[in-house]
Amino acid sequence: MKDFIYKKLIKWVYIATYILCVFFDIRFIVKWIYYGEKEDALFLFILLMLFHSAFLILALVWNKKGKAPSGAILLLFILGAFAIMSVNTAHTMVKYVYKSRYGTYDKTIEDFKQKSIMKVTSENLDGDNWSGDMEKSPQVSFDEVAGASYYVIYMVDESENNYVHWYAEVTQNELEQGANSGQYIGPYPTGDSGAHTYTVFVYALADEPAGYFTSEYPEFDVPWFAGDVLWTVLNVKDVAVNPPLYGNVIAYGYVSGTYHS
Template sequence: MRSFRITALLFAAVMLSFNTGCTQESPESKVDEPTAVAATETTAESKELDLSKLSTFELSSEDLHDGVWDTVITKTANGENRSPQLSWKPVDGASCYAVFMIDTSAGNWLHWKSVTDSETVLPAGWAPQSEYVGPYPPSGTHDYEIYVLALKEKPERIKGAFDNSNPKMLEYAKEIDGKNEDNIISYGHLMGTYTHGE
């Protein structure tokens, strides 16, 4: 145990001297570093959809109670693996709506990806199995969020790996918004949890 502590202290001392050596740079390089970091952050931000700039509409589901999704929508032993019922009022100027369910607790795991043909009431089980797989958390409680995007025009394609992790989901959403960033009119949002074993 003592030899481990001595080794750890020596390693820390070496790293400290290494870091001290790295900080002895010319004044020009010190000025340039923050600018480079800021530019990287700006570029990363510009790739993602900024939801705060969009208006919202009310979205509801008969399968969400007190912030918890009904077991029937899950792909579990007690569930039926059917898409939840959704409803919202028509949005002026929208020709269609993109529907997503994402497990934000698991790297934006994409459980639902559909586009409606202007429908604003989706009955329970509306989505085919090729577009919907219910929650099936391996353990614990997960957050399952539904987003419905009101779109002026149907996009040619919507990125996102179905039944898989999608860390770049907000980048994909920005692509739906188009080059002019005006295809998404507004959005509706619901969040509910489901706990493994319920």
Template sequence: MKKLKKMVFITVLGVFSLTLAGCNNSEKNTANSSNEKNESSVMEEAQTEATEAPTEAVTQPQVVTLQDCDIPTFELTSESLKDGVWDTSITDTENGSNQSPQLSWNSVSDAALYSIYMVDTSAGNWIHWISPNVTDTTLAQGWASEEEYVGPYPPSGTHDYEIYVFALKEQPSEEIYVNFNSGSGAFFTNIMALDKNSNADSGNIISYGHIKGTYTYGD
């Protein structure tokens, strides 16, 4: 009888232990689940706050090109341009003489100097002519040196060659980032450095002249 009671007691004790262990596991699982929910809620709130937070506007610097500016123009002519086509003699080709085009314009009031640029706008604004310190207003064909001028030499097809003459009040204060006999995709932006005088004030370009013509490979 004592043995039977002892066995019953042991059995009850075992069941009680299992029940107690099960409760403890349940509490642990509940606690873990609660922690996971809390962490998830915190993450969701953080993501919501980040999404709803106001975005500060970023102001990009304004890029000003020659075409954006209301700068007066003057008449520029060239005897090397016939019916919109440049004479072969100005080209750096087998049939050309690599002579800078003849140019003429009237003197501009208050201009201390002129800057000349020739650009192939069909080839990434390839620079064919840079003469930055000109004081004459009539230039004979071949006036520019080889250090300042190289004639058109298109690899194929028809290209557009444009000449700009800028009348300036004084030497510009900033360096002009335009490379001779090289592409200058940002030419019409970089050229605006001419408009800064020695005090870095705008208004150094009084006016400019502009002509353009074509030359076709093989002509």
């Protein structure tokens, strides 16, 4: 009688453990669908469900054959440990894919530039060279992007560790020369350093920057982030969740030119 009750109890403990696994599996798929990673998460969700179902079947068969109580407890421990490990591993895998998609993992600045879709132009560019009075911020115009309410302009010296020369948050898609001059420092390559490449990046944002790295927003005349890293910063849509929710940058573009002292 005691063994019968014990087997029944263990059976329901197995089932309860499986239900808990299913709960975390569903929580996993719901979370990553919210983040827009349905395709990758769905594949892992199916694997998790099959994996956890196989453990339940194995446990029930073990219990039905009347194996030793110590073996049932050990199997339950193994089931729980593998369930936790499998769900955590699935989260880690999808999180990596997600952050890689919206971050700078395994990418170069050239990869980033090749995917730009906004057209950015400047009247201060003469061929491949910046010309005119560069002590004032250059004239810049760019595509107006549907759904964008903010545009961020970011100019760096790519030949000098991304020294920041211009940072502006605007709502219009054209700036005359000298606009936002209070947030601009002209290029000044040293006489013996040759031509430097100055790049103006423009990011179209759905909403104002979320301030994920507010304390690290650029100070002028110092090295800072490359254009692709700033894209990751500006692309943060919600900082209240972990990982941050991306999707704030709708499009981006750039224009580059060299400048001699």
